[in-house]
Amino acid sequence: xxxxxxxxxxxxxxxxxxxxxxxxxxxxxxxxxxxxxxxxxxxxxxxxxxxxxxxxxxxxxxxxxxxxxxxxxxxxxxxxxxxxxxxxxxxxxxxxxxxxxxxxxxxxxxxxxxxxx
Amino acid sequence: xxxxxxxxxxxxxxxxxxxxxxxxxxxxxxxxxxxxxxxxxxxxxxxxxxxxxxxxxxxxxxxxxxxxxxxxxxxxxxxxxxxxxxxxxxxxxxxxxxxxxxxxxxxxxxxxxxxxxxxxxxxxxxxxxxxxxxxxxxxxxxxxxxxxxx
Numbered sequence: 001x002x003x004x005x006x007x008x009x010x011x012x013x014x015x016x017x018x019x020x021x022x023x024x025x026x027x028x029x030x031x032x033x034x035x036x037x038x039x040x041x042x043x044x045x046x047x048x049x050x051x052x053x054x055x056x057x058x059x060x061x062x063x064x065x066x067x068x069x070x071x072x073x074x075x076x077x078x079x080x081x082x083x084x085x086x087x088x089x090x091x092x093x094x095x096x097x098x099x100x101x102x103x104x105x106x107x108x109x110x111x112x113x114x115x116x117x
Numbered sequence: 118x119x120x121x122x123x124x125x126x127x128x129x130x131x132x133x134x135x136x137x138x139x140x141x142x143x144x145x146x147x148x149x150x151x152x153x154x155x156x157x158x159x160x161x162x163x164x165x166x167x168x169x170x171x172x173x174x175x176x177x178x179x180x181x182x183x184x185x186x187x188x189x190x191x192x193x194x195x196x197x198x199x200x201x202x203x204x205x206x207x208x209x210x211x212x213x214x215x216x217x218x219x220x221x222x223x224x225x226x227x228x229x230x231x232x233x234x235x236x237x238x239x240x241x242x243x244x245x246x247x248x249x250x251x252x253x254x255x256x257x258x259x260x261x262x263x264x265x266x267x
Contacts, residue, residue, distance in 0.1 A: 027139060057143070059171055060238055064231035071225050088164035095241050096234060097221030 006032035007054075010040070016112045017045040022054035025062030033065040034072075042076035047115040051108065053084030063096060070101045083111040131194040137182040137207070142174035145192050145205075152194055153201060157264060165242030166201070166262050172235040173205040173258045181207025181255050191257075199264050200244075206257035 006029040011018040017040055025033060040048070050066075052058075058066075073080045083105040085093065093099055105111035131148060135141045149170045153163045174190060182188040188208040195202045219237050223229045239246060245261035 024143075057146075057171075059142070059168075059175060060234035061175070061232065063234055067221075067224050067231035071227060071231070074225065086164075088161065088168070092168065092238065095238070096219060100221065101225055 005029070008032045008036045010036065013108075014112050014116060016047045016049050016115050018049045018051055018108070020051040020054065024057040024059075025055055025065065026057070026059050027061035029062055029065055033062075033069060037069050037072070042073075042078055046078055048073065048078055048080045049105075049108070049111040049115060050080065050082040050102075051084050052082060052086075052089065053108075055084070055086075055089070058089050058092070063092070063098070066098065067096075070098070074101065079115055081105060081111050081115055083108055128198075129196040131196075133192045134189050135192070136186060137178050137184075137188040137190045137209075138186045139175065139178055141178070141190065142171040145174050145190075146171050149194060149201075149203065152196055153262070156196055156201060158201075158262070162262070166203075169239045169242040169260055169262075170203055170205070172239050173203070173260060176235050176258065177205050177207035177255075181211045182209035183211040185209060201262045203260045203262070204249075204257050205260075207255035209255050 005024040005026070007022040009020045009022075011020060019036060021032070037048075050069075070080055081103040085104060090104060093102075093104070103114060105114050129152075131152060133145065133148065135144065146167045150163055150167050153166045158166065170192075174192070177190050178184065182190070191204075191206045191208075193204045217233075219234050220229060224231050239258070239260065242262075243260045244263045245259075247259050249257050249259050
């Protein structure tokens with residue numbers, strides 16, 4: 001308990017940068033979520049797809065990190081979409097209003113295609 | 118409690134006292150999940166119960182006990198045939214979380230903290246919620262989840 005429990009991997013496909021999360025996204029995930037995002041220069045990473053397919057648990061502090069990421073990306077002109085959310089966390093994103101600031105795709109392929117459209 | 122859904126017929130109470138630190142909510146969530154499943158809640162409701170319980174525990178740790186890890190978090194779950202009542206009590210003198218609906222537009226403009234979503238999320242998944250005086254000095258949040266929501 002208390003240890004960082006978020007693994008992050010950055011991939012690149014068809015001009016889209018994929019940030020892949022695994023584990024939990026909580027208050028312990030700031031470096032994993034925001035640190036990894038801030039390493040991506042906006043001029044080189046204009047289209048970003050967040051992969052939540054390996055995420056088991058997101059709490060309100062984790063959602064706050066995603067809000068911050070979307071806010072910073074928006075200010076930098078980056079398009080940030082998502083895929084891989086479970087039905088429950090898709091519902092939570094909708095409840096909080098996050099779907100107005102990102103687009104959720106049913107799959108990685110559709111996410112990449114959506115960002116490249 | 119049984120391993121099969123819908124088989125917790127009698128009244129059961131589960132009580133846990135755990136250290137007040139972030140991360141402990143996952144243990145409580147796991148117990149609540151198993152209890153809810155045994156009562157016959159479907160998967161979507163169980164996920165909602167897990168989120169509500171988790172946020173209640175985080176509030177108790179962060180607000181009630183104000184991050185003091187020498188304090189405890191006490192959780193009781195009462196299972197009856199129709200509903201599960203969960204009480205999460207802190208021991209601190211901290212306040213209760215803000216009871217205002219989050220404004221995502223203000224958050225995205227940086228005009229309010231991106232945090233402060235816990236109580237809002239709890240309210241989305243419970244049938245009843247209120248704050249009561251804890252057994253000691255602290256506060257307790259009481260949440261009720263009905264098998265057939267009214």
